[in-house]
Amino acid sequence: MSFTVHVQLPYGLDATKTAQEFRQGLCPDRVAYGFHHAEGLCETVTYSVDAPEGWLESLLRKALFKALGFDVMHAWRNREQIERADIVWTMLECDYLGVLLIFALRPWVTAKPVIAQNVWLFNDIARMGAIKRWLSMTLAARAAVLTTHSRTYLGIMRHHLPRSDIRLMPFGISREVFSAKDVPAPADTDGPIRLFSAGNDRTRDWQTLFDAFGNDDRFRLTIVCDWVSDEALKTYRNLDLIRRPTMEQFRQLYRSADFAIVSMVENGYSGITVALESVALGVPVVSSRTGGVPTYFNEDEVLYASPGDPVDLREKVVSCSGQQRRDMAERARQRFVACGYSTEEMIQRYITLSREILAAPH
CATH class of the missing domain: 3.40.50.2000 (Glycogen Phosphorylase B;)
Known part of the structure; x- marks a missing residue:
C-alpha cells in the first residue's frame, strides 16, 4: 500500500533548519527524530514548516500555546499539507493536539488519521485546570492511535482514555551517529x-x-x-x-x-x-x-x-x-x-502502523 505522510514537528524543528544543523554536526538526524527514513518508503513525505514570525506573531503563538497546552497556530499554518496527506505522524502532544483541533474546527474537511505520540501529557493531566484537561482529553480521543515510548505510560493512558487505541511505540536513536565501531572503548585505570x-x-x-x-x-x-x-x-x-x-x-x-x-x-x-x-x-x-x-x-x-x-x-x-x-x-x-532501537526501525514501525490504520474500514 502506497500512502502520503505529513510529519507535524514542533516549531523550531523545521526540517530545513535541522538539515543545516545536521551538516554542522550539531544534531543527530537530518530531520528531527529520524523521520527522513520514511522518504522513499512512502509515496511522499512532507514536514511542517516554521512560518517566519514578527514579535507580535511570536507573542500570540506562545500565549495560545501556554493557554491551551499545545501549538494550534503552528498547526493552522501547516493545515494545507496536513489536509493533503493520507495520514499525519507526530512525536509530541503539542503537535498532535494542534492538528486534531484544526480538524475539529473545520468539520467540512475530511479529517485524516493521526498517529499521536505521547510524552508528557498524561504525566501532567492531574495538574491541569478542568477546561484544559477536558479539551486535551477530548482531542486526544479523536486520534487514530495514541502511542507511547514507555510501557509504564500505557496503563496511565488507558486509565484516562479506556476506549482509545493505545500502543507501545519503541523509540529509536541514530545508529549512524551513535556507533561504537570507530570510537575506542575506555581502558580501565587506577584513577577516578x-x-x-x-x-x-x-x-x-x-x-x-x-x-x-x-x-x-x-x-x-x-x-x-x-x-x-x-x-x-x-x-x-x-x-x-x-x-x-x-x-x-x-x-x-x-x-x-x-x-x-x-x-x-x-x-x-x-x-x-x-x-x-x-x-x-x-x-x-x-x-x-x-x-x-x-x-x-x-x-x-x-x-x-x-x-x-x-x-x-x-x-x-x-x-x-x-x-x-x-x-x-x-x-x-x-x-x-x-x-530494533534505531531511528530506521522506529520509522518502519510508523509505516507498519500506518498501513494497518489506512487499511481498516472507517
Missing part, C-alpha cells in the same frame, strides 16, 4: 571512576546525582545540561559542566566514561534517549528505576537504583567490576540490536 550524565528535561534529578558523587575523589563527573547553574561548578570540585556539545563531542564524552548515569525523579516516560545512546556506544548504564528505561532493558542489562536515593546510586557504581561492566554493556547492546 569516570561518570557521564546528560539531559535537559525536567525529570532529571541532578541533586541526587551530586549527593551520590559530588566532592568524592573516587569519581569524576561530567554532565551536559543547559539549565544546571554554574554555581554547581563552584560547589563540586570533581564536576565538569558542558553546554551544547557537537555530536562528535557527545560521542567522545560517552565513550570516555566508565558509566552513563540517568538519575531521575519519579516519572512515566523519561531517560530513554540517553540510555539508548549509551548502549549503542557500548557504555554501561546506571539508571533510576523509573521513567522509560525499564521498558527497554532488563535488570542484567542496566543497573537500576531507587529514585532519589544517592546511597543506592553510588553503591551500584562502586560494586560493579570492570568485567561486569563490559558484560552488562554487551548484553544491553545485543538487546538494542534484537529489538
Whole structure:
C-alpha cells in the first residue's frame, strides 16, 4: 500500500533548519527524530514548516500555546499539507493536539488519521485546570492511535482514555551517529571512576546525582545540561559542566566514561534517549528505576537504583567490576540490536502502523 505522510514537528524543528544543523554536526538526524527514513518508503513525505514570525506573531503563538497546552497556530499554518496527506505522524502532544483541533474546527474537511505520540501529557493531566484537561482529553480521543515510548505510560493512558487505541511505540536513536565501531572503548585505570550524565528535561534529578558523587575523589563527573547553574561548578570540585556539545563531542564524552548515569525523579516516560545512546556506544548504564528505561532493558542489562536515593546510586557504581561492566554493556547492546532501537526501525514501525490504520474500514 502506497500512502502520503505529513510529519507535524514542533516549531523550531523545521526540517530545513535541522538539515543545516545536521551538516554542522550539531544534531543527530537530518530531520528531527529520524523521520527522513520514511522518504522513499512512502509515496511522499512532507514536514511542517516554521512560518517566519514578527514579535507580535511570536507573542500570540506562545500565549495560545501556554493557554491551551499545545501549538494550534503552528498547526493552522501547516493545515494545507496536513489536509493533503493520507495520514499525519507526530512525536509530541503539542503537535498532535494542534492538528486534531484544526480538524475539529473545520468539520467540512475530511479529517485524516493521526498517529499521536505521547510524552508528557498524561504525566501532567492531574495538574491541569478542568477546561484544559477536558479539551486535551477530548482531542486526544479523536486520534487514530495514541502511542507511547514507555510501557509504564500505557496503563496511565488507558486509565484516562479506556476506549482509545493505545500502543507501545519503541523509540529509536541514530545508529549512524551513535556507533561504537570507530570510537575506542575506555581502558580501565587506577584513577577516578569516570561518570557521564546528560539531559535537559525536567525529570532529571541532578541533586541526587551530586549527593551520590559530588566532592568524592573516587569519581569524576561530567554532565551536559543547559539549565544546571554554574554555581554547581563552584560547589563540586570533581564536576565538569558542558553546554551544547557537537555530536562528535557527545560521542567522545560517552565513550570516555566508565558509566552513563540517568538519575531521575519519579516519572512515566523519561531517560530513554540517553540510555539508548549509551548502549549503542557500548557504555554501561546506571539508571533510576523509573521513567522509560525499564521498558527497554532488563535488570542484567542496566543497573537500576531507587529514585532519589544517592546511597543506592553510588553503591551500584562502586560494586560493579570492570568485567561486569563490559558484560552488562554487551548484553544491553545485543538487546538494542534484537529489538530494533534505531531511528530506521522506529520509522518502519510508523509505516507498519500506518498501513494497518489506512487499511481498516472507517
